[in-house]
Amino acid sequence: MTTIQSRIRQNKYKITPQRQAVLKVLSAAIQPLSPAEVHKLVQADKPATGMATVYRSLQLLAELGLICELHTAGNCHRYLLKRIDSHHHHLICSGCGQVVHVEGCGLKEITENLSRQTGFAIDTHLLEFIGRCRNCQKGIGKV
Amino acid sequence: MTTIQSRIRQNKYKITPQRQAVLKVLSAAIQPLSPAEVHKLVQADKPATGMATVYRSLQLLAELGLICELHTAGNCHRYLLKRIDSHHHHLICSGCGQVVHVEGCGLKEITENLSRQTGFAIDTHLLEFIGRCRNCQKGIGKV
DNA sequence: CTCAGTGCAAAGTCTTTGCACTCGT
DNA sequence: ACGAGTGCAAAGACTTTGCACTGAG
Numbered sequence: 001m002t003t004i005q006s007r008i009r010q011n012k013y014k015i016t017p018q019r020q021a022v023l024k025v026l027s028a029a030i031q032p033l034s035p036a037e038v039h040k041l042v043q044a045d046k047p048a049t050g051m052a053t054v055y056r057s058l059q060l061l062a063e064l065g066l067i068c069e070l071h072t073a074g075n076c077h078r079y080l081l082k083r084i085d086s087h088h089h090h091l092i093c094s095g096c097g098q099v100v101h102v103e104g105c106g107l108k109e110i111t112e113n114l115s116r117q118t119g120f121a122i123d124t125h126l127l128e129f130i131g132r133c134r135n136c137q138k139g140i141g142k143v
Numbered sequence: 144m145t146t147i148q149s150r151i152r153q154n155k156y157k158i159t160p161q162r163q164a165v166l167k168v169l170s171a172a173i174q175p176l177s178p179a180e181v182h183k184l185v186q187a188d189k190p191a192t193g194m195a196t197v198y199r200s201l202q203l204l205a206e207l208g209l210i211c212e213l214h215t216a217g218n219c220h221r222y223l224l225k226r227i228d229s230h231h232h233h234l235i236c237s238g239c240g241q242v243v244h245v246e247g248c249g250l251k252e253i254t255e256n257l258s259r260q261t262g263f264a265i266d267t268h269l270l271e272f273i274g275r276c277r278n279c280q281k282g283i284g285k286v
Numbered sequence: 287c288t289c290a291g292t293g294c295a296a297a298g299t300c301t302t303t304g305c306a307c308t309c310g311t
Numbered sequence: 312a313c314g315a316g317t318g319c320a321a322a323g324a325c326t327t328t329g330c331a332c333t334g335a336g
Contacts, residue, residue, distance in 0.1 A: 014290060014335055050293045055326065071214035071269070091263060100261050106253055114272060118243050120234055122274035126214070129257060131265035157310055157315060193318045198301060
């Protein structure tokens with residue numbers, strides 16, 4: 001938490017109660033949240049907070065690499081606090097939305113090959129696994 | 144092309160000039176197109192075509208698995224004809240948007256491990272490589 | 287004290303929907 | 312001929328922006 005704040009300060013942005021509230025909400029969340037959900041949860045804390053501020057905060061935090069932006073099927077954008085600094089991905093349950101962290105992906109080699117073959121400078125990759133958790137397989141979350 | 148049409152027919156949907164036009168545009172495209180781009184290109188062929196029809200066609204074709212939906216950074220949704228029936232992914236240039244097909248990804252093993260560890264039934268994964276093509280590395284597409 | 291950050295409301299985008307008409311089958 | 316599919320325009324969702332005010336540094 002303190003590291004996060006110092007990262008914000010380092011980049012010459014201010015630490016405002018609103019930004020803290022957004023971070024708090026995201027750090028308490030187990031599953032990724034949409035901007036609207038973040039807004040609702042932030043309002044429990046700071047009722048006056050506007051939607052625009054939530055968007056601006058999410059944008060800032062994503063820019064600083066403090067949170068991840070996920071692309072899910074229906075509700076396209078969802079955000080998640082980056083808990084681990086290492087390279088990782090997410091396994092997302094399509095039933096209930098729960099997220100599991102996945103360490104490593106073994107794509108280093110394929111990335112290097114691709115780069116060699118195509119001449120692309122490959123910056124990153126977007127990888128998400130989509131499935132159904134144990135509960136949702138039992139038909140609970142059948143959407 | 145004929146296989147595509149039969150796939151549409153199989154699912155009891157009609158083959159309309161508009162759907163054909165959307166398919167034609169996508170099959171002629173080298174890079175993935177946004178709905179708006181598809182619309183513009185379709186209009187060159189059938190000027191009366193409405194935006195709504197383009198959306199409905201894209202949705203239908205994606206549902207039938209005939210086209211891929213990509214999640215890119217800025218303009219979130221873009222569509223691409225599925226040229227190859229095998230499992231594949233895309234390498235996308237963040238400068239000019241050009242797309243390279245990537246065969247295989249070596250994620251079978253990691254998927255199986257994940258499934259075992261987490262109890263998830265993993266249906267699929269979303270994988271895209273993001274980089275800059277040779278031209279854009281030369282600074283041409285510096286956005 | 288200053289200016290980045292905020293809240294609000296208005297303006298943009300992007301996407302979907304309702305409805306009468308058209309046209310593939 | 313029948314009903315899926317269409318075009319249009321309006322509605323809806325989501326996101327950004329302008330502007331005066333507030334408060335973090």
